[in-house]
Amino acid sequence: MSLFRSARFPAMVLLAAAALGLIVANSPLGGGVDQLMHTYLGIPGVFELSISHWIKDGLLAVFFFVVAVELQFELTNGQLNSAKKAIQPAIAAAGGVIVPIAVFLLFAWGADAARGWPIPTATDIAFALGVLAVFGRGLPPALRVFLLALAILDDIVGIIFIAVLFTTDVNYAMLGGAALLVVLFGFLSRRLGDRRSAPLVVALIVIAVVAWALTYLSGVHATIAGVALGLAMSQQPALRTRHVLEPWVNAVVLPLFAFSAALVVIPQVSPTQLSPAFWGIAVALPVGKIIGIALFGWVSLRIGARGAAPHLSFTDLLAAGALGGIGFTVSLLLSELAFADQALLRDEATLGVLAGSMISLALAAGLVSWRAWHYRRLEATMQ
Secondary structure (H helix, E strand, O other): OHHHHOOHHHHHHHHHHHHHHHHHHOOOOHHHHHHHHOOEEEEOOOEEEEHHHHHHHHHHHHHHHHHHHHHHHHHHOOOOOOHHHHHHHHHHHHHHHHHHHHHHHHHHOOOHHHHHOOHHHOOOHHHHHHHHHHHOOOOOHHHHHHHHHHHHHHHHHHHHHHHHHOOOOOOHHHHHHHHHHHHHHHHHHHHHOOOOOHHHHHHHHHHHHHHHHHHHHHOOOOHHHHHHHHHHOOHHHHHHHHHHHHHHHHHHHHHHHHHHHOOOOOOOOOHHHOOHHHHHHHHHHHHHHHHHHHHHHHHHOOOOOOOOOOOOOHHHHHHHHHHHOOOHHHHHHHHHHHOOOOHHHHHHHHHHHHHHHHHHHHHHHHHHHHHHHHHHHHHHHHO
16 A cells, blocks of 8 residues: 555556546446446435445545645645745645636626636646656756645645535535534544554544534534544544545545546537636646746745845746646545536536646656756756
């Protein structure tokens, strides 16, 4: 499982899973696989979900738990544990949200597709770090730290969008019950400490599963339960749990989600007939992210002590912006949520995410390779 803890391999598996989903959906197997994904599993009459929903509401909650644990660490002990550390990537992240929304709305304003404006705001940490690992040998640590903080802040924005924008008809009794269980989960996790108490671990797992189920039944998107549990858990047990879950998330959870989300039939129409949902996302991810992150990032690097030299150049920020345009996982989820009741728009939005992310990936590979070569040459001349 050590292979799935690396930065490179999981990104390649994720890309392969999405490509496989797209191929299968457009092959003779597509109809059968689609029918399988809509097969219901669970306790009849009590709690049943389709396989598709088990993946995007159930398994993906585990991914969000792992993300939340990383958020908790970065906010308390990592790159975002002070306003001074967070201000520069926060400004760049704001640009990476605002400008893609504006670009998307240039295409979709006044159309049904306009409700998909949150989709191009996300950054896929796994993919971005994977590209850095493959093409970024020799890059300065400052760029890696900046990108990690940027991607984490993007995740926070994505989580807020999911929690606020895609919650309807809330059952407050169920939500209150889930909240109480999250508090209990956090309290018991602090009793765990360095001990390996099997009964306590089992109790925590049961509480987490019930909290997730109550969150789902409350009308709030169930992945928010993963976020709440990850933030509530005591840090040391949380980091150990993340270490255990990480290879399973990379090897199973994310590839299954990428495969299921990419089960989209490519419309047999000319490019001009594709909806604003496709074009808005396909352009907003690479173009909006690069412009937003580079421009706002350039401004942010000039906030500080008078006369202090910026840690990164504008071209470094262009590379960071291209990496930020690889939306993938969270963007695919936002597509599912934004157009849950409009299958055609959902499919075109998914294709837009795949197209925009692939363009961003190609741009990022080129820009990161160029900057890495520049820094390796610079280091060689100084020796």
